[in-house]
Amino acid sequence: MAAITLEQVVKRFGRDEVIHGIDLRIAHDEFVVLVGPSGCGKSTTLRMIAGLEDLSDGTIRIGDQVVNDLPPRKRNLAMVFQNYALYPHMNVRQNLGFGLTIAGEPKEVVAERVQDTAALLGLSDLLDRLPAELSGGERQRVAMGRALVRRPEAFLFDEPLSNLDAKLRVQMRGEIKRLHTAVRTTIVYVTHDQVEAMTLADRIVVMQDGRIEQIGQPMTLFDHPVNTFVAGFIGTPPMNLIPARIAGDEIAFNDGQQIPLPDRFTALVTEGQSVIFGLRPDHLCPDKKQRETGTSLVEIPLKVHMIEPHGAEMLLHARLAGQPVLGKMYAPRPVAPGDQLTFQLALDKIHLFDAASGRSVTAR
Amino acid sequence: MSPSTDQENLPAVTRLFRRHHSALTPLLLLSPALLILLFVIALPMAFSLYASFTPYRMTRPDSIETFIGLRNYIRLIGNDDFWAAFLRTLLFLAIALNLELILGLGIALLIDRVTLGQRLLRTIMMFPMMFSPILVGFQFKFIFNDNIGVVNNALQFLGLADQAIPWLVDGTLAMGAILFAEIWMSTSVFAIVLLAGLFAMPRDPLEAAKVDGCTPWQSFRHVTLPFLLPFAYIAMTIRSLDVARAYDIVAIMTDGGPAGRTELLWTLIARVGFDNARMGEANAMAFMASLLSILFTWFLFTRLLAARRTMGGVE
Structure with a gap:
């Protein structure tokens, strides 16, 4: 060998x-x-x-x-x-x-x-x-x-x-x-x-x-x-990737929605920088599962337009800032296409990539 | 008009056909082919077989009516000329088939490696097959001519021979010259069939063999050759039938001479039947010759089936 x-x-x-x-x-x-x-x-x-x-x-x-x-x-x-x-x-x-x-x-x-x-x-x-x-x-x-x-x-x-x-x-x-x-x-x-x-x-x-x-x-x-x-x-379903911009202490999407910029990124990005916001579907959930893990969450309302039941969990197709996003429901309950749900977005799990190079802002 | 009177008015054949409609249709549709086969193959064969049991001479047509049983066949057993031709044909077959296989395999392997101009080479390779065997016979008759032939000319010019070699006069040399012509004309049959085999061959097992530690020769011996065997047997079957009926090249180049030294089965049969007009005896020889072909075909087909079975194909 x-x-x-x-x-x-x-x-x-x-x-x-x-x-x-x-x-x-x-x-x-x-x-x-x-x-x-x-x-x-x-x-x-x-x-x-x-x-x-x-x-x-x-x-x-x-x-x-x-x-x-x-x-x-x-x-x-x-x-x-x-x-x-x-x-x-x-x-x-x-x-x-x-x-x-x-x-x-x-x-x-x-x-x-x-x-x-x-x-x-x-x-x-x-x-x-x-x-x-x-x-x-x-x-x-x-x-x-x-x-x-x-x-x-x-x-x-x-x-x-x-x-x-x-x-x-x-x-x-x-x-x-x-x-x-x-x-x-x-x-x-x-x-x-x-x-x-x-x-x-x-x-x-x-x-x-x-x-x-x-x-x-x-x-x-x-x-x-x-x-x-x-x-x-890497990962199924793939990570959600959505273009956004740094605006002060916020990550601003193209449609005007904003979520707070986690502290760990503040030194790594510049004001006005175009970024790609990344988040795995596992961390965009409309149920309580994430709350129990003690991560800091933001609530974001999204309209579901397609549902993929996988048995133990359910994949929810929605749109954020005009881009398709996937969310995951860990305790499936009846959802119909067209329903407006409040998703919990785990701030600890956010990835940010430079929009121009595609590289993660945390990578050396 | 009632149906019964309608039936009675029709011709008998039509009525019969209507009654057995479904059973007769396939036979009726096959009948043109069956009739052609009957008249073109079955009847002449039967007549020929019958003739082999008579002392039929074309100069005395009534001799066809004398039945002499197996006497022609029994005479053949003691006929040294016949057995010499039989053995010579066997030897001719064995040498021609093996040499053509080896040369054809070599050509196929070389052409398979060529990347530029492969189509052109394939076409050029088939040229010898485009000529009539009679013309090939004439061509080599002149090439091997002891006075004006190219071969002797070249040998003497290069100082390799100081006198004319009697290529078509010496028995052994003449046989060699005929073999040369036969091989020149037909090696490409093997090359084409084997090349088709090489094209059809999956590349993965060859790569697996390389990684498994095979030298190029070992890859060829253990992977390529077994794959090509069924193709080789197909080519051999075709060519064995072809060579076993060899007549034209021999008739032109030596006509069985000198003194019967290049006599093959079919030149002998033609001589006995047409020149000597002893059709009865010639027919008996022809049936013996067919036995030889059947034997070769049976042998090669058995090998082909065995090879195909192990290559994972279906029979």
Whole structure:
């Protein structure tokens, strides 16, 4: 198991630069998730680590070794592909053992490691089946087994769960987390699903347009997004983002509504500054739940125009200063579209971003 | 007019058809095809089979009426010329198919890697298939001609040979020259089919193999080749039927000579049947030759089905 270091890594396809010099240190045994919308360069980054794509510039190190010019087979990494990429003509046993056989391991060792891995993943009864005879979830497990069996320096996962149905995805997510705890190892995991990122990662790397927007532990990203992109990307439902302006001790919205500017921001903003006001739906509630937590609240009347019941809670669509906002009701009671409700807005939970740069005013 | 009188006035066929309307319709609709098959294939085959049981000579038409049972076939068993041609055809098939497979695979792999001008190369690759085999035969007859042929000219010019090599006169060399022509003409069949296979191949397993530690050769051996096998078997089946009936190139280049050294089954059959007018015997040979083709097709199809099963396809 080894650390992986990326220094000023650049990737160009022809004249198009798709990765613009990224730096990333993945520690030994760490579970790092690269997340971002499609086309953000996360898969390309992973493929460069694997050696399936060349670097245009910069350095990638595995352990202490620079691997820029090392072919994939010499990097001792294992990769799980989105489409599983099983060898169709080999049964499960041969698929699992292929890497070891190629590496010239003795037959008994291969057989033993395949048995162990199959047992770990619940594949023992399927060893003689061909991939075509397996279900999606089983193929996924074989793909993971093929990676596990080789005991590589690190695992690379390229959107491994995106071809599974919702229920199986949750189940496999749990399985991957369990595996990481069981066989402590370095994992680099690519996904576009921020829920997967939040639930699995030790650290999340949020990418957009070939740049890293923010690196941090899941809750750090959730509580302290450095810019509007991360704020909108991490967390479901996404954070409400509404343009506003600083007016004295108040945050003034475009329609004239004002809320007090919390003290912690006073030194960070200037009079008249255009800002983006951010607040998660969890902290815009029309019921009493927030009051009990002892945060300072402001009341704000909003007209609800759509309701999304989620069982334990209810999402309320409303408008604030002409912008759509989401609120959350923790103790659902009958609400009809068109109702005017008094929402409690938690001042402690407000985020402010500079409107011009999109960066959080609290970020250094 | 009552319905019963209406029925009675119609022709018998129409009445029969109306009564069995639903049962007869499919047969009626199929009948043009069935009739064509009957007259074009089934009847000539039956006649040919019958003729193989007679001492039929085209110079004596009444000989078709003499039934001699299996005598033609029994004679074949002791006919050394026939068995020599049979074995030669078998060898010819084996060498041509294998060489064409290897060369076709090489061409397909190379063209698959080309990024610029690939379409043009694919078109150029198919040129040899555009010529009639008769013309290809003439072309190579001149190329391999011992006096005026390009090959001897080039060899002597380069100092690789000091005298004319009798390409089409020496038995072994002549067989080689015919093989060369056959392979030149038809390797692109393999190349096209295998290239189609390469295009259809998913890239993921190849990348998985790279990460799993495979060298390029190991990736090819363990991932690409198994995937291409069904395609190779399809091409081999097509080509085995093609090569087994080889006649035109041989007839033009050597006509089975010298002294029968390049005689293949169909040149022999044509000689016995048309030149020597012994149609009965020729028909018996032809049925034996068909057996060889059926055997090859059966063998290759079995392999094809097995390969497709393991590739996750359906039979």
